[in-house]
Amino acid sequence: MELIFYCRSGYEADLLAELQDKLAINNHYGYGKFNKNDALVRFHLNKQNPDHIQSINEITRLNAKLPKFSELIFARQKLFLLSDIAFKTDNRVAEILAYLQMACPKQSFSEVFVEYAENEKNKKIAKFCKKFLVPLRTALRKLNLLTPIGNDTKSSVRLHAIFETSANCTLAISIVNDSSSNPMGIKRLKMPQEAPSRSTLKLEEALLLFFSQNQQTALFTKGMRAVDLGACPGGWTYQLIKRNIIVEAVDHGEIAENLLQTGLVEYYSQDGFLYEPQQGNVDWLVCDMLEQPSRVADLMLKWLVSRKANAAIFNLKLPMAKRYKVVSVILQNIKNTLSTHFEEYHFAAKQLYHNRDEISIVIITNTQLLKALAKPN
Numbered sequence: 001m002e003l004i005f006y007c008r009s010g011y012e013a014d015l016l017a018e019l020q021d022k023l024a025i026n027n028h029y030g031y032g033k034f035n036k037n038d039a040l041v042r043f044h045l046n047k048q049n050p051d052h053i054q055s056i057n058e059i060t061r062l063n064a065k066l067p068k069f070s071e072l073i074f075a076r077q078k079l080f081l082l083s084d085i086a087f088k089t090d091n092r093v094a095e096i097l098a099y100l101q102m103a104c105p106k107q108s109f110s111e112v113f114v115e116y117a118e119n120e121k122n123k124k125i126a127k128f129c130k131k132f133l134v135p136l137r138t139a140l141r142k143l144n145l146l147t148p149i150g151n152d153t154k155s156s157v158r159l160h161a162i163f164e165t166s167a168n169c170t171l172a173i174s175i176v177n178d179s180s181s182n183p184m185g186i187k188r189l190k191m192p193q194e195a196p197s198r199s200t201l202k203l204e205e206a207l208l209l210f211f212s213q214n215q216q217t218a219l220f221t222k223g224m225r226a227v228d229l230g231a232c233p234g235g236w237t238y239q240l241i242k243r244n245i246i247v248e249a250v251d252h253g254e255i256a257e258n259l260l261q262t263g264l265v266e267y268y269s270q271d272g273f274l275y276e277p278q279q280g281n282v283d284w285l286v287c288d289m290l291e292q293p294s295r296v297a298d299l300m301l302k303w304l305v306s307r308k309a310n311a312a313i314f315n316l317k318l319p320m321a322k323r324y325k326v327v328s329v330i331l332q333n334i335k336n337t338l339s340t341h342f343e344e345y346h347f348a349a350k351q352l353y354h355n356r357d358e359i360s361i362v363i364i365t366n367t368q369l370l371k372a373l374a375k376p377n
């Protein structure tokens, strides 16, 4: 059995190191393969018969013992390989359907993605993928292999047709509640016109990835207070005031005038490492200061442990080399400190599409906010 993961181009070795580390926790061993900058890693699991195509049920059972997609920092998508197909004819749709009927007859899918791993080389296949989606989807629908639109009892698996060239295709499946719901594992966002910087998309994506809509509504309520360290020109502050949060924006730089005019932003030209909240504490601490990651992590912990903040969202800049190793030590230190000081806490970390050489982290330590997090989707 082979697993397929997408990641940011250039991060393949980091993702593989993470996979080896996290799979070994449950005694899963194997080997990974990737080409540098391909944005894709294939991981062959030992002790799983490679020639036997497992049933979807078997895959689901196996998946329960693997690290969850949400636990993988560098993975943009988590897939199970069905087959690599070298097309023999021009009728690619027919060949894909023939394979599916042979390998997993009557299996229906919640949806189908025709996609590629996002790298420089693959840009030329984008147009083909876009065109190929319609005939493949139509053919799957005709055979009742796709959950009909509007049907609430959706299949628990998604079909992925992955292309590098039009002559070959890799068929894979993802488990709907343990994978990215975005084609290519990429959350595409439109730059909001009133936001003063593209950085705003980092916080918007983080909120969408880490929380469901219901959770967001419960976690960000009118009148809550936040501190934004390294706020300028104000992209993150913009996301917070959009959610009716009062923001103390801290930075020596210049904050966008339109944010100040909302009446929800108080600007403080101070050092983020020394700043103290105006009312002693806040609901949310956010931080996008480009600083040494361990220094930022320590600062976040200081606020959380002393109850100056109930929750935090922050970015950690990644080092140039051994990124997984360095970051996993920092994250383990964070978790150790949290476990010492809190009976219960929520922690998640991910490299987002809008992150470059950084990762985004969310931590919630406050009991009320943890309850809000328990809201169903």
Ligand SMILES: C[S@@+](CC[C@H](N)C(=O)[O-])C[C@H]1O[C@@H](n2cnc3c(N)ncnc32)[C@H](O)[C@@H]1O
Pocket (backbone or CB within 6 Å): 196, 197, 198, 199, 200, 229, 230, 231, 232, 233, 234, 235, 236, 237, 250, 251, 252, 253, 270, 271, 272, 273, 288, 289, 290, 291
């Ligand atoms: C990547 S930018 C933040 C962008 C911002 N999140 C946005 O969405 O517009 C980093 C900011 O951190 C600020 N910064 C760096 N070190 C700081 C410090 N010690 N105290 C306050 N601000 C700091 C910089 O001035 C810079 O404006």
